[in-house]
Amino acid sequence: AQKITQTQPGMFVQEKEAVTLDCTYDTSDQSYGLFWYKQPSSGEMIFLIYQGSYDEQNATEGRYSLNFQKARKSANLVISASQLGDSAMYFCAMREGDDYNTDKLIFGTGTRLQVFP
Amino acid sequence: SAVISQKPSRDICQRGTSLTIQCQVDSQVTMMFWYRQQPGQSLTLIATANQGSEATYESGFVIDKFPISRPNLTFSTLTVSNMSPEDSSIYLCSVGRQGGYEQYFGPGTRLTVT
Numbered sequence: 349a350q351k352i353t354q355t356q357p358g359m360f361v362q363e364k365e366a367v368t369l370d371c372t373y374d375t376s377d378q379s380y381g382l383f384w385y386k387q388p389s390s391g392e393m394i395f396l397i398y399q400g401s402y403d404e405q406n407a408t409e410g411r412y413s414l415n416f417q418k419a420r421k422s423a424n425l426v427i428s429a430s431q432l433g434d435s436a437m438y439f440c441a442m443r444e445g446d447d448y449n450t451d452k453l454i455f456g457t458g459t460r461l462q463v464f465p
Numbered sequence: 466s467a468v469i470s471q472k473p474s475r476d477i478c479q480r481g482t483s484l485t486i487q488c489q490v491d492s493q494v495t496m497m498f499w500y501r502q503q504p505g506q507s508l509t510l511i512a513t514a515n516q517g518s519e520a521t522y523e524s525g526f527v528i529d530k531f532p533i534s535r536p537n538l539t540f541s542t543l544t545v546s547n548m549s550p551e552d553s554s555i556y557l558c559s560v561g562r563q564g565g566y567e568q569y570f571g572p573g574t575r576l577t578v579t
Contacts, residue, residue, distance in 0.1 A: 381566055391555050393508075393570035395466070400566065439507065443568070452498055452523075453559070453568060455507045 350375045352442050354456035361430045361463055368415070369425040369459045371440035377401075381443040382423040383453065384414065388436040396438075399423055430463045437461075467492055467560050469571035477577045478548055485544045486574045488558035493538035498559040498568075499531070508557065514541045548578045 351374040361367035373382065384396040399407045399414045407414040415424040427434055437460050441453040468491040478484050488497060499511040511531055512520040520533040534542045545552050555573045562569065 383568065385570075391502075391573045391575060393557060393559075393573070395567050395569055398566050441508075443566075452510045452513060453508075455509075457507050 350377070350380075350442060350444055350454050352440050352454055352456035354440055354459050356459045357457075358460045358462070361427075361461065363432060363463055363465050364429055366426060366428045367430055367461065369427070369438050369440075369461065371423045371425065371456060373421050373423060373440075373442050375421075375442065375444070377444060382414070382416070383441040383443065384412070384423075384425045385439045385441060386434075386436045387439060387458070393439070397425070427461075432463050432465065435461060435463045466567065467494070467562060467569045469558060469560060469569060471556075471558060471571040471574050473574060474572065475575040475577075477579060480549050480578055482548055483544055483546045484548065484576060485542050486556050486558075486576075488541045488543070488571055490539045490560050494560040495538075496561060497535065497541045499533065499541075499543045500557045500559060500570075502555040502557065502573075504553065511543070511556075545576065548576075550578045552576065553578045 353372045380401045382399045386394040397407050397409045397412045397414050399416045411428045413426045437458045439458045440456040443451050470489045472487045497514045500508045502508045510523050511526045512522045514520045514533050514535040516535045532544045555575050557573045558571045
């Protein structure tokens with residue numbers, strides 16, 4: 349069965365430093381997608397970045413990059429130049445199957461990131 | 466990105482009552498997803514709502530407890546029926562981007578049952 353594992357319940361990082369949030373996944377599907385979301389205390393889920401299983405290059409979106417290591421089944425999120433506003437819960441998620449518009453997401457347990465001055 | 470709104474944003478309800486949560490999207494989408502996030506927990510899919518057909522429920526969720534409507538391609542409702550304190554959660558709707566891979570979430574409905 350598909351599964352997402354986030355082993356870091358909490359992380360601390362100093363402002364302006366980079367931080368890596370870990371995510372490993374388990375699936376037997378050849379085609380899948382990996383997502384990272386940010387959830388601030390307000391509760392909304394903010395889409396950050398996406399990596400498709402067939403994408404050869406690591407995804408990047410501004411200060412966010414996804415370190416995709418397919419053989420190791422890991423999809424770590426790297427946040428560069430951390431800001432105080434980055435303090436939030438971060439969830440890794442995986443889409444099952446091939447249909448981008450109809451397939452559900454499976455979520456990890458999340459990592460709480462705290463950025464200090 | 467899709468613009469998704471939910472109503473209400475939060476509510477406090479008494480046990481035994483029901484609450485209907487609305488989800489409105491600014492564009493037509495094939496599927497809408499309803500998730501639940503219990504306090505301190507991750508997100509769990511409740512059901513997938515397809516326009517014109519019955520919703521598909523995940524294991525552990527039943528239609529009598531969480532009836533869903535999907536009257537058109539931009540709107541869906543989730544009802545939490547006969548509520549108990551264990552239903553206190555954030556309820557979020559989600560849609561996929563047509564022709565793309567992202568999935569976007571509404572702002573959530575924070576429900577407290579007393």
